[in-house]
Amino acid sequence: MAYWFIFNKGDVMLEKCDDGSFTIPCSDCAPVATDENSHVMNVSPMDDGTEVKACSIDYVPEDARFEMCGLRQSFYKLPQPLYLKAGKAGELLYWDRNTRFCGVCGSPMEMDTDISKRCPNCGKTVWPQLATAIIVLINRGDDLLLVHAKNFKTDFYGCIAGFVETGESLEEAVRREVMEETALTIKNLRYFKSQPWPYPCGLMVGFFAEYESGELKLQESELSRGNWFNKNSLPTIPEKLSLARMLIDKWLEEHS
Incomplete structure (x- = not known):
């Protein structure tokens, strides 16, 4: 038996359970038709030893048992271990297509x-x-620095983030990105946690930091707006699946 992560144009195939929940199909062979162009890849097994397979198809299955779902949206439908494995499967298929x-x-x-x-x-x-990126939540007393990037598809505010460049440490990347995007300097930088971000092949590394000096000046090429927000009157913040939201929730928990 193996879990089969079947993708079509970035969507992963879910199996509907009798109780209304969702899972990933688990069977001895592929649960849908594949052909010579469907490269079946082996993915690292689940913690209980169950094998994991992944492949792409170029059609949407008509079987009522199955539902195609965006990978991000699957966070809200799948158990956490299966959501994380779906991300890894999607990354491997992306790598396979591009190499x-x-x-x-x-x-x-x-x-x-x-x-x-x-x-x-x-x-x-x-x-x-992996494309490694940092993300940092900066506070100034009870105020949080939150920004809206031009590539955000909705109206939420998030944290300063950016990719790590060659030849620099994670800490150097944080300070550089903060300076480039806000013209601020920070202090008391501390690591929070990391998160796989398979959109399409990233690793997010999260930090907390405190404001040290400077006047806020946004990098207009990347940020559409941003400001300091009091912890009691925050704007719309990211979804719970993101490391940005985890940073904000953790800070609010520690400063309630």
């Missing part, structure tokens, strides 16, 4: 292990890569 040919000589790549490919012509080997 079909060797970046050195252009030859078709072949699977070498479950998480690596090797070029049969020149020997180039590749593994899935």
